[in-house]
Amino acid sequence: xxxxxxxxxxxxxxxLEGNPLAVVLDADGLDEAAMQRIAREFNLxxxxxxxxxxxxxxxxxxxxxxxxRELPFAGHPTVGTAALIAxxxxxxxxxxxxxxxxxxxxxxxxxxxxxxxxxxAMAAYxxxxxxxxxxxxxxxxxxxxxxxxxxxxxxxxxxxVPSVFGVGPAYVFVPVAKLDAMARxxxxxxxxxxxxxxxxxxxxxxxxxxxxxxxxxxxxxxxxVAEDPATGSAAAAFAGVAMAFDKPDEGEHMFVIEQGFxxxxxxxxxxxxxxxxxxxxxxxxxxxTVIVAEGTLxx
Numbered sequence: 001x002x003x004x005x006x007x008x009x010x011x012x013x014x015x016l017e018g019n020p021l022a023v024v025l026d027a028d029g030l031d032e033a034a035m036q037r038i039a040r041e042f043n044l045x046x047x048x049x050x051x052x053x054x055x056x057x058x059x060x061x062x063x064x065x066x067x068x069r070e071l072p073f074a075g076h077p078t079v080g081t082a083a084l085i086a087x088x089x090x091x092x093x094x095x096x097x098x099x100x101x102x103x104x105x106x107x108x109x110x111x112x113x114x115x116x117x118x119x120x121a122m123a124a125y126x127x128x129x130x131x132x133x134x135x136x137x138x139x140x141x142x143x144x145x146x147x148x149x150x151x152x153x154x155x156x157x158x159x160x161v162p163s164v165f166g167v168g169p170a171y172v173f174v175p176v177a178k179l180d181a182m183a184r185x186x187x188x189x190x191x192x193x194x195x196x197x198x199x200x201x202x203x204x205x206x207x208x209x210x211x212x213x214x215x216x217x218x219x220x221x222x223x224x225v226a227e228d229p230a231t232g233s234a235a236a237a238f239a240g241v242a243m244a245f246d247k248p249d250e251g252e253h254m255f256v257i258e259q260g261f262x263x264x265x266x267x268x269x270x271x272x273x274x275x276x277x278x279x280x281x282x283x284x285x286x287x288x289t290v291i292v293a294e295g296t297l298x299x
Contacts, residue, residue, distance in 0.1 A: 060103055173237075230267030
């Protein structure tokens with residue numbers, strides 16, 4: 001049967017930047033094997049399949065696939081799909097006010113807010129469906145350096161040391177001191193994420209843009225994604241890294257993680273933190289999104 005699809009660029013306000021996303025509408029009737037094959041056909045970091053929600057008060061149910069596996073939750077699919085659904089279902093209303101979109105993902109219900117102001121790109125943000133968890137011990141700096149093609153001296157800055165956090169997918173977070181070392185890191189040297197393991201997320205306090213807080217790269221060859229231009233689920237888990245090592249003051253904080261620059265796909269992810277009693281009380285992930293193409297799958 002014909003199924004409408006769209007491609008979008010997420011975490012960018014200009015087409016052909018940010019992280020590409022495919023969204024397949026009217027996915028009812030597709031089984032898991034078919035969705036995985038379609039995701040391989042698109043060959044983007046993630047493809048979203050949109051179903052009718054289980055709870056009719058919600059906006060939609062999503063299943064999210066990389067070219068190699070299904071994910072329980074992912075950031076740029078959530079941002080892009082929330083903005084697209086609001087645009088398709090209530091375009092005129094979206095031009096006048098922000099709209100809430102609730103997406104059922106494997107991790108649970110994700111509450112999103114979409115907006116589209118005149119003269120600006122569409123955008124959306126979501127509340128983290130759960131707070132990040134620390135997931136065991138990270139590999140040693142020496143083994144990470146070897147797996148990334150870096151020197152041990154490149155890894156670590158300030159109080160930051162390698163760690164593992166996740167909100168859904170797990171990530172090994174690797175602090176890298178300098179931008180030149182970030183550029184030297186080799187995405188293909190190790191199949192990060194192989195056999196369902198953790199992907200690796202490198203971050204650096206030196207940035208390309210003066211208003212960014214961190215510069216990042218994400219490698220997940222084992223997920224079928226050698227390098228990702230923008231990784232919202234990793235940025236969500238990074239809230240745990242920020243709490244562990246930056247120790248932000250009480251109150252609300254917002255900062256930008258830049259990613260994808262080495263790939264020619266500059267992306268800007270906004271991470272919001274709510275801190276109270278020296279603990280993380282909530283966090284948001286948001287960014288812009290642009291519709292690039294639309295078409296029909298004849299499957």
